[in-house]
Each structure stands twice: as C-alpha cells, then as structure tokens.
Amino acid sequence: MPEGGFHFAQPLWFWLLLTLIPVAWWLWRSAARAARGPIHRYADPHLMPHLTGTREPKARERWGRFLYWSLLWTLLVAAMAGPRWDYEDRPLRDPGRHLLILLDISRSMLVEDVAPNRLIRARHEIEDLLRLGQDLRLGLIAFASVPHLISPVSDDTAVIRASLPVLTTDMVRLQGTRLLPALDRAERLLASLPDEASRAILLISDGDFDEPGLAERVAELAARGIRVHALGVGTADGGRVPGPQGGSVIDHRGQPVRSVLNEALMRDLSTAGGGVYRQASRGDEDTRAILKAATASPSATRISDDRALIWNERYYVPVLLVMTLLLFRFLPWPPRQRRTRE
Numbered sequence: 001m002p003e004g005g006f007h008f009a010q011p012l013w014f015w016l017l018l019t020l021i022p023v024a025w026w027l028w029r030s031a032a033r034a035a036r037g038p039i040h041r042y043a044d045p046h047l048m049p050h051l052t053g054t055r056e057p058k059a060r061e062r063w064g065r066f067l068y069w070s071l072l073w074t075l076l077v078a079a080m081a082g083p084r085w086d087y088e089d090r091p092l093r094d095p096g097r098h099l100l101i102l103l104d105i106s107r108s109m110l111v112e113d114v115a116p117n118r119l120i121r122a123r124h125e126i127e128d129l130l131r132l133g134q135d136l137r138l139g140l141i142a143f144a145s146v147p148h149l150i151s152p153v154s155d156d157t158a159v160i161r162a163s164l165p166v167l168t169t170d171m172v173r174l175q176g177t178r179l180l181p182a183l184d185r186a187e188r189l190l191a192s193l194p195d196e197a198s199r200a201i202l203l204i205s206d207g208d209f210d211e212p213g214l215a216e217r218v219a220e221l222a223a224r225g226i227r228v229h230a231l232g233v234g235t236a237d238g239g240r241v242p243g244p245q246g247g248s249v250i251d252h253r254g255q256p257v258r259s260v261l262n263e264a265l266m267r268d269l270s271t272a273g274g275g276v277y278r279q280a281s282r283g284d285e286d287t288r289a290i291l292k293a294a295t296a297s298p299s300a301t302r303i304s305d306d307r308a309l310i311w312n313e314r315y316y317v318p319v320l321l322v323m324t325l326l327l328f329r330f331l332p333w334p335p336r337q338r339r340t341r342e
Contacts, residue, residue, distance in 0.1 A: 009082030009311070016077050020070050027066055072325060075318040083318070084311040097198045098137045098153045099294045100186050101126060104205035104233075106144040106177040107169050107249065108259040111206070113239040114280070122204045122233050123164045125280050128287040129202075130157050135295060139189065143182035144172040152189060179209050183217055190226055200227045200294045203269065204280075206234040207262030214265075218273040228273025229290050233280045234261030 008014075103126065109119040129138065139153035140160045148171060151159040169175075183201070190199045201221070218228045238260030240248040248256035263279065270277035276293040278286040 006083065006085040008078075009084055009313070011081055013077050013081040016080075017074060020073065023070075024066065027062065068325075068329075072322050075322045075325075079315045079318040079322075083314045085314065086312045088310040088312075097135060097295050098139070098190065098193055099129075099133065099200050099202055100139040100141065100153055100190060101129070102147075102179075102182050102186060102201060102203045102205075103140060103142045103167065104144070104177060104203075104208075105142045105167060105169050105171060106208065107175050107244075108177065108206055108208045108241050109233070110169060110242045111234060111239040111259050112242075113235040113237060113261075114233065118206055118233045119167070119169070121280055122231075123167060125204060125231060125233075125287060126160065126164060128284050129291070130161055132284065132287055133291050133294075136291070141182055141185060141189075142167055142171060143177075143179070143185075144169070145176040145178050146172065147182040147185040148172075149185065149189075153193070177205075177208055178211060179203075179205075179214060180211055180217060183221065187221060187224075187226065191224075198295070199225055200229060200275065201273070202229045202231060202290060202294070203266070204231045204233060205266070206259060207232060207266040208259050209262070209265065215268055215272040218269050222272065222274040226273075227275045227294075228269060229275035229293055230266040230270040230273075230277045231280055231286065231290060232261050232263050232266045232277065234259070236260055236263065 103122060105119065109122065110117050112118075114121045126140070129136075137153050137155055138151075138157055138160060140150040140163070142148045142150055150163050150167070151157075186201050190201075193199055221228055238258050241257045241259050243249045251257050261279070263277075267277045276289060278289050280286055
C-alpha cells in the first residue's frame with residue numbers, strides 16, 4: 001500500500017475496461033455489414049431513410065456515441081476501483097476489554113445518607129466511568145426485582161450517557177432486589193465475547209440483598225473468566241427508605257424500613273469474583289481503582305504501538321461526473337434553427 005498520494009484501493013477492477021475492445025469490434029463489424037446489406041441494391045444511400053423509416057448514423061456519430069458511453073463506463077470502473085488520497089493516522093484501539101455495569105435501582109437506592117441520594121451518586125459514578133474509561137467497551141443493566149438491559153457492551157457509550165437521567169426506581173413496578181437474575185443476564189451477554197477478551201462485571205449497589213448462594217454464583221462467574229467488581233453506595237449509618245407516596249416504607253410491624261450499606265457483603269462478593277471493592281466517594285479515586293482492576297487482566301489485548309491509516313475514499317468523484325454527463329445528455333435542449341438564405 002502506498003504511504004501517501006493518489007492511488008486506487010482495488011485496481012483490479014480496471015480489467016473491466018478490456019470489455020470495450022469486443023464492443024468496438026462488434027460496432028465496426030455491424031456497420032460494415034449494414035453497408036453491404038442487400039437492401040442497398042435497390043436504392044441510393046441518400047434515399048434509404050425514406051424507404052425504411054430509419055436513419056443509419058454516420059461513422060462520426062456512431063463512434064462519437066461509442067466514445068461517450070466508453071467514458072461513462074471508464075468512470076464507473078474507476079469508482080469501483082476506489083480512488084482515494086489523504087489519510088488519517090490513528091492508533092489501533094484495544095478491542096479486548098469489556099465491562100458490564102449492574103446498577104441497582106431498587107427503592108433502597110433513594111436513601112439520602114449520601115447527597116443527594118444513593119441512586120444519583122451511582123449515576124455520577126457511571127458518568128466518571130464513561131469519562132475515564134476510554135479504553136473499555138461498556139454496557140449497562142439496571143436491575144431491581146428483574147433486570148433491564150439499557151445498553152449492550154459496545155464502544156458507543158452515547159446510549160448509556162443519554163439513559164442516565166431517566167434511570168429511576170419508577171422503572172420497576174414490583175419492588176425488591178434480586179441480584180441473581182441480573183448476574184444470569186450479564187453472563188449471557190458476556191458469554192458471546194471471545195474467551196481471550198477481558199470480561200468483567202461492576203456491581204453498583206448498597207448491598208441490600210437477601211438471596212442465598214450469591215458468593216457461590218459470583219465465584220462460578222470468576223471461574224469462567226468473568227471477574228466481578230463491586231462499588232458500594234451509602235453509609236454504615238444508612239437512612240429510611242422513602243415511600244412511593246411520600247414518607248417512608250413501612251414494614252409488617254408498622255416500623256419505618258431503614259437501609260444501610262452492607263459493606264461486608266459487597267466486599268465478600270468482590271473477593272469471590274476475583275475483583276476489587278471500593279466505596280463510592282465524591283472524588284474519582286474509586287473509579288480509577290475500578291478501571292485499573294478492570295483493565296489489568298492478563299488475557300486482555302494490550303494497546304500496541306501499531307497505527308492504522310484511515311484513507312479518505314473519493315469514489316463519489318467519478319460517480320458525480322457520470323451523473324453530470326448523463327444529466328446533460330438527457331436535458332431537453334431546444335431545437336437548432338436553420339439559417340435561411342435571403
């Protein structure tokens with residue numbers, strides 16, 4: 001590949017220009033046969049249009065049409081050959097690092113033990129991940145009683161960024177927190193990725209789970225190459241869970257329900273999953289620690305020093321020329337007026 005300047009990406013398409021040779025031969029052959037046809041025995045050439053109702057084009061007209069359509073064919077072949085010049089030198093991106101975020105949107109995430117509340121703080125943490133995690137492919141699942149896929153793992157994080165303001169507890173009708181279905185959904189998404197790729201899950205929650213076998217399930221994911229990190233949101237003091245109609249959620253004894261950050265469970269889950277645990281803070285130290293752990297997998301492909309040339313394709317230039325030539329040919333030109341001698 002040339003390092004610069006004008007060239008064609010697929011020059012083999014120019015072999016199609018050889019088709020003009022048999023077309024020119026056929027045109028010459030048919031004109032010669034028409035001139036020696038038996039009908040010319042019965043009338044002079046200048047009377048033939050009056051007898052047949054058609055006019056044979058002259059040699060200059062015939063070959064002029066051939067050159068016109070040959071020019072159009074040459075331009076189309078040039079467009080298929082891919083003319084290009086000017087390029088951008090870009091570094092090769094790392095395709096092997098994937099992080100799927102599991103965001104808890106249960107009602108306990110509305111507790112205001114961290115300002116303004118746990119859910120908004122969690123969304124700020126995701127914004128930091130989007131801002132700092134340029135070398136990661138990110139995905140997002142919001143869960144409470146059931147998981148909701150917000151965005152699959154991809155380079156395009158615009159969907160996640162646009163969805164953050166509308167991620168509220170109102171997305172779920174049946175309240176409760178069930179992590180196991182969210183882990184199952186995450187495993188199905190990450191299982192389609194190559195085995196040599198770095199696959200990780202980031203759990204953002206207050207740890208208000210009451211499910212048996214969570215640590216065993218997380219350890220099973222780690223054995224399959226999917227590490228699980230945890231980011232705890234909340235405080236040990238906790239606070240009352242706001243009710244849907246105001247006030248607080250009341251338990252079966254008529255007492256306000258309080259929720260605290262279950263830091264011990266979150267830490268145990270990250271340990272079983274081969275990941276790290278951090279508590280959400282106002283700075284970005286926690287985010288940087290999670291990102292460092294998510295990109296430290298030895299199986300992940302590193303960013304190399306290789307660079308790629310992204311050429312600016314100019315195939316549209318000959319296509320525009322073809323359209324212009326066709327436009328001028330089929331325009332309704334006014335008939336020429338013959339000059340009369342006085």
